[in-house]
Amino acid sequence: MNDTNNLSRRRFLELSSLAGLGMAFSGSNPVMASVPTIEAVSGQKFKMGVIGCGNRSKTIIGALNKVPEIEITALCDIVPHKMEQRAQLIKSSVKPKFINSLEELLQLDLDAVAVITPNNTHKDIVIACLEAGKNVFCEKPMALTVADCNEMIGAVERTGKALQIGTQRRHSSEYKKLVEVVRNKPVGKILQSSLFDYRGDWRVPAADEYPSGTPYWRMNQALSGGVVYEMGAHIIDVNNWVFDSEPISVCSLQGVNNYSLRKRDSSDHAGVLVEYANGALMNYGGNVYNYGSKAFDTFFGVNGTIQMGAGEIAIKYGSPSGFPKPANMPKPEVIKTTGVDPAEGDGVTMQLKHFAKVLAGKEKAYPDGYIGRQTIQILEGSVRAAQERRVIDVKNLG
Numbered sequence: 001m002n003d004t005n006n007l008s009r010r011r012f013l014e015l016s017s018l019a020g021l022g023m024a025f026s027g028s029n030p031v032m033a034s035v036p037t038i039e040a041v042s043g044q045k046f047k048m049g050v051i052g053c054g055n056r057s058k059t060i061i062g063a064l065n066k067v068p069e070i071e072i073t074a075l076c077d078i079v080p081h082k083m084e085q086r087a088q089l090i091k092s093s094v095k096p097k098f099i100n101s102l103e104e105l106l107q108l109d110l111d112a113v114a115v116i117t118p119n120n121t122h123k124d125i126v127i128a129c130l131e132a133g134k135n136v137f138c139e140k141p142m143a144l145t146v147a148d149c150n151e152m153i154g155a156v157e158r159t160g161k162a163l164q165i166g167t168q169r170r171h172s173s174e175y176k177k178l179v180e181v182v183r184n185k186p187v188g189k190i191l192q193s194s195l196f197d198y199r200g201d202w203r204v205p206a207a208d209e210y211p212s213g214t215p216y217w218r219m220n221q222a223l224s225g226g227v228v229y230e231m232g233a234h235i236i237d238v239n240n241w242v243f244d245s246e247p248i249s250v251c252s253l254q255g256v257n258n259y260s261l262r263k264r265d266s267s268d269h270a271g272v273l274v275e276y277a278n279g280a281l282m283n284y285g286g287n288v289y290n291y292g293s294k295a296f297d298t299f300f301g302v303n304g305t306i307q308m309g310a311g312e313i314a315i316k317y318g319s320p321s322g323f324p325k326p327a328n329m330p331k332p333e334v335i336k337t338t339g340v341d342p343a344e345g346d347g348v349t350m351q352l353k354h355f356a357k358v359l360a361g362k363e364k365a366y367p368d369g370y371i372g373r374q375t376i377q378i379l380e381g382s383v384r385a386a387q388e389r390r391v392i393d394v395k396n397l398g
Contacts, residue, residue: 046359049074049105049134050096051125052116053082055203056139058089060116060166063349065091069356070112072096076105079211106132111359112162115139118217119224123148126163130155135162137355141233142372144225145380146398149373156369162358164351164365165372167237171354172347174337175238178308182242185315186330188302190280193239196295197231197286201261201268219264226254226267228379231286235297236272237367237375242299245278247374250381251391258289272382282378304330311338 048070050057054077064070072090075083076099083098090096099105102125105113112135115125123143129136130152142165143149156163169175182190202218217223224230240247254270261268269287276282296309304317315333319325357363381392 044360045069045071046111046356047071047073047109048112048114048137049076049099049108049110050086050114050116051076051102051105052114052139053077053079053086054116057086057116059348060114060139060352061086061089063346063352064114065089066349067352067356069360070352074099074105074108074110076100076102102128106134110134112137112355119229120144120222123152126152127155130159130161130163133159133161135359137164137166137352138372139166140237140372140375141225141229141379142369142376144229144376146373146376149369149376150398153369153373162355162365163369164355164358165367165369166351167234167367167372167375168347168351169234169238170241170347170367170371171350173350174308175241175347177335177337178238178306178313179241181306181313181315181335182299185304185306185333187299187304187306187315187317189278190242190299190301192281192300193242193283194298194300195235195239195282195284196297197227197235197284198290198293198295199231199288200291201288202230216262219262219266221264221266224266225379225383226270227286227288228252228254228267228270228272228284228382231288232270232272232284232382233375233379236282236284236378237371238297239282239284240371240374240378243276243278243280243282245276245280247274247282247378247381247394248277249275249391249393250378250385252382252385254382254386257287261289267383267386270382270386272378274378274381308337312336 046069050061050072053075061072064072071092071094073094074097075086077083078100080098087096097108106128113129115122115129115136115138117125119141122138126136126138143152152163218230250272252270252272254267256264256267257269268289270285272284274282294310296307299306304315307314313335317330317332319329354363354366358365377394377397380397381394385392
């Protein structure tokens with residue numbers, strides 16, 4: 001590895017001084033067709049390194065335990081005891097190596113690296129991994145800016161290595177069913193969506209998660225991106241999937257609203273409005289001070305409305321007031337989503353099963369960097385719109 005592609009421990013610490021301190025962290029794409037396909041391999045166990053042993057890594061390791069084709073052979077973090085804790089979760093006879101620098105991790109014989117670090121570190125770590133010849137699974141969000149996404153995509157194209165983004169709802173049976181309903185039920189073109197993401201505040205890290213005096217990265221807007229990046233990325237990605245169109249303009253209001261929460265400068269609430277090239281509008285709202293209320297995601301079509309939540313998809317049909325009711329109007333439907341096609345499993349596990357197929361040369365990365373970038377266009381656009389108090393033209397990002 002030459003110096004331009006090498007990240008030293010010092011740089012790694014600069015990138016992710018919080019990285020060991022709480023890293024909680026289908027469709028076809030014509031552009032991706034030009035990216036070299038990994039040579040097909042059968043019957044091989046793929047060696048994976050995991051960088052970032054914070055809260056989110058527990059979920060990823062648990063899912064990887066269900067993917068026999070992938071074996072975790074290295075853990076990388078700057079806090080030793082966290083690697084010890086995560087190693088205890090790995091159900092494998094192979095004891096992973098403990099590594100405390102990205103440089104050392106990339107010198108290992110690895111097929112892939114899972115990047116589970118704070119949001120602001122994704123770009124540099126992912127590019128370093130790709131340029132070191134490693135395939136990459138990167139937790140959402142892909143990055144904080146469209147410009148960063150462009151650099152990451154450029155590294156994929158240069159190296160021919162795979163980059164898969166961890167917006168797992170693309171692999172969830174429930175959300176696959178939602179998209180199937182949108183595509184196949186006679187609701188007509190989807191004109192607007194109303195999406196909500198509400199939860200309580202971020203988990204207070206356990207005392208042993210952080211060295212004394214270390215701030216929690218999610219409280220910092222520059223490191224996390226705030227509520228739209230940490231929560232909105234998932235359902236906004238689903239909306240892009242449903243709309244099947246490019247976002248063109250974004251406006252938003254967001255900021256710090258609830259001063260009873262822990263001190264922060266990262267946004268704790270947001271309202272986002274997005275216009276797409278096909279004329280559809282997305283309304284997104286989210287906050288981290290919800291204490292029990294449940295929200296539904298609603299998609300409004302020309303001939304009907306689809307609402308998802310509480311383990312079901314409800315479909316209702318109608319026609320504009322003042323017009324005759326169509327004689328063949330379908331009856332309302334309710335489709336249970338809990339337990340739909342149990343063989344699909346949950347999205348977190350299924351995305352990693354898919355990644356194993358990518359490593360074997362049987363599939364392309366999905367969602368890839370182009371899909372990931374589309375979500376960042378909205379997230380970055382929303383933050384800038386709120387800060388600058390204006391509508392952001394997506395084509396001017398990056």
